[in-house]
Amino acid sequence: MSIGEVLAQLRPEFPDTTISKLRFLEAEGLVEPRRSPSGYRKYSWDDLDRLRFVLTAQRDQYLPLRVIREQLAARDAESAAGRSRPTLVAVGPSGEVPGRSPVPAQLAQSRLSRTELLSRSGLESVTLTEVERLGLVVAVAPGWYDADALVIATAVAGLLRHGLEVRHLRAVRAAADRESGLFAQLVAPLARQSDPAARARAAETARELIGLSQQLHAALVRAGLRGALGR
Template sequence: MAHTPMSGAGERGTAAGRLMSIGAVLNRLREEFPEITISKIRFLEAEGLVEPQRTASGYRKFTRGDLERLALILRLQRDHYLPLRVIREHLEAYERGEQIQLPAQAAPREAADEEPWEPPAADHRPAAARIGRDELLAAAEVDEARLAEWESYGLIAPLPDGGYDAGAVTVAKLVADLGRFGLEPRHLRAVKAAADREAGLVEQVVAPLRRHRNPQTRAHAEATARELANLSVRLHAALVRTALGVRPS
């Protein structure tokens, strides 16, 4: 695993090098973390794990040190499945110049030539990043009762271990925003059903690739799934705008 060295704490608060917008940081991180979103970066900022500068008009500006810090956080989540509390402790130790002993990474399982490859059970697929229930409530700025209601309608679902993937934060914030316009969870069941159908179409395309014995083909399946998902979202948005007669913003 290639690690980008993390700059010291002093660099984080200074304009070391060219400052970057949150969009530029997102593009840089996506080279290694394709699932990263702006919402995830904002969540990490809200948790105090990264502290970008702010312009007079309130826009976030990130230094190279901030970018490296975010990359380190995401690696600790992806490769070692560490909770944010432990990651925070590691970051503080890094800033003090201490060496940290991380748990060993699990070696990828190589299937024997004579054995057909079987996809892992959904319960054991590692998530790009996982957060706890309290973290989701804080990020979405909602209470327990509202989250429970969203779950009852299937808009948000916990993972088998009780945590949530990073996408749950995005869903929760969007559901909350729609609620300000009077759209309740029961109104959004049709949206969820449509999303499930679109996901089913994507799965039909990539399922044969995921079952392939060649690791490169299986890796290509994930890239194909992401591309199809992005195209599906764009098509859905275009169809809704067309139906409403609304021009793209």
């Protein structure tokens, strides 16, 4: 397949994928398409499968390229016969991205109505209103929400079931805003460049920063709870 044909195969599942992104992943050594005598890239079905693996790991778990590369190396070491696409899982403190609930592929680019969001997350309508007032959940359009809103609402519903109150989450919102601002300063110089490869590096850097932040936050909370757990 040509790079354009590969893009057409990936776009239904990964709408944000671009030719620049595919070239970036090639430059990072995650896929190595053959070259025709005239220099055009020629992708195999195995190359396409590798790209799906990489894009799924980035989208669903924010795994950095280093971890994805290790997973691909492990997969390549298996026998070609009977090889199946592995499940992407988070591991322990040695390299996991804990606390991230993967967004189903069919929801990644979808919109949910308020009724759907309430049904899927388990939040009560009055609670969602309060959560929106605090800025934890933001509608992408009046009455419509995206997949991130569903992840947030579901997490909030779970925390409330354990006895927390919505007002306790103000600090979480403030900390996330501060962290977003800090990370924006780090990726903005790349994102502002006109070079598509630089913008792809900015997106990859942002994903890796998010993953590292999740690891740090989870480890700090675990450490803080050791006293309460008697460990």
